[in-house]
Amino acid sequence: MTYPILQDKVALVTGAAMGMGAATAKLFAAAGARVAVADFNDEAGAKTVAEIEADGGTAFYVKVDVSRSDQVASMVEAVASRFGRLDVAVNNAAITPDTNSLTELDEDYWDRLMSINLKGVALSLKYELRQLIAQDEGGSIINISSVRGFRPQPNAAAYVAAKHGVVGLTKTAAMETGSRNIRVNCVAPGAIDTPMLQASLARKGQTEADFAPQLSLLNRFGRADEVAQATLWLASDLSSYVSGTTIHVDAGYTSS
Template sequence: MTFPVLQDQAAGGDAHFVQVDISRSEQVQALVAATVERYGRLDVAVDDAAIEPDNALVSEFDEDYWDRLVSIDLKGTALCLKYELRQVLAQGHGGSIVNISSVSGYRPQGYDAAHVSAEHAVRGLTEVAALENGPHGIRVNSVAPGAIDTPVIRAALAETGQTEAEFAPELSVLNRFGQPREVAQASLWLCSDASSRVTGATYPVDAGYTDR
């Protein structure tokens, strides 16, 4: 496994990339170990990985795809939490972990059983981890994005022949798609001391979609 380094010195940053399949325990452990080796400790983490929803009726879902989706969206998040928590607990100074879930964990839709099931479970996983680790000064929260402008949603527009202006009002009271940076800003707040009283919460970044 190689660990290429990406640096943006103009912004004062240092990013280190490790290619990992988060459904594999040994690879997640290697990710945490590589982080600690490079930076000396782990204080915050954002767990964000998923594959495309299944797009099948419950009566017709593909069992192999179900297993693959759940192994990444749910088990992968759980494995990241497991080994991140071990490291932060060992350090003994507290920390903050954010899981990225989805508004599908609040508002289910058809043809999406595996994804909806996994995202409901991520909410529960977040709450359990928060209860267990709060006494150790570790906060665990979740961000639930709605319609974010990504290649997945752009591909859906191309398939249906719709424009953002036509489709976005169905998913947002702001009548636009969200931007990835808006999910990042919510995650950053939850990682920071500005949210020091918040744990076990899931924050929708959905432009009001779950309020409808």
């Protein structure tokens, strides 16, 4: 059962076409929010919206490349135009980790990943914060980092660096806007069963049974909805005195 803890709120979720983003958008809608589903995948984004509407929720799709400042600005403007305001934003859009060692660094992929996974969060914060400041009624922003922002792994330098950067952006934004009652927090998922993780396992020829015990004290992968629940708490007034922090949804991985 989902309680209406976001009733009458307007929420924006980037990377909401599938995986954790889609789970978050659906949960927010079930909690009473009107949701903007932002992504670059038109077909999957429309599917997320349709599923929300089929369950009685309110949502619309906005196409965005979060590495483009003009598109991110238009995304936030579209939300404010459609729903009249913005209350909550989840900056989740990201692409899959790199796979080369530093000595074999793929500079083109480094630039692409950084432009989406790190710059995309910075640009999203820029325009979301402008909207919240203009409204002058506070708000909540949640950035999605990763356990790799706390426990690095080899052969993923770009991803690790970007996810560390997301944590830094979160703390900076929280410091800059706390006096305006804008809370900015972070969620760091561990091994979550998403299309991104499944693609990574396929490349390595591994299964959940092989890999999960290495990444989870519970010996299983997490579910996208388990990450969404943590994000929902941070989005709601239930976390009204929480800002500048990170919640780890990783079955204890970063505690060991």
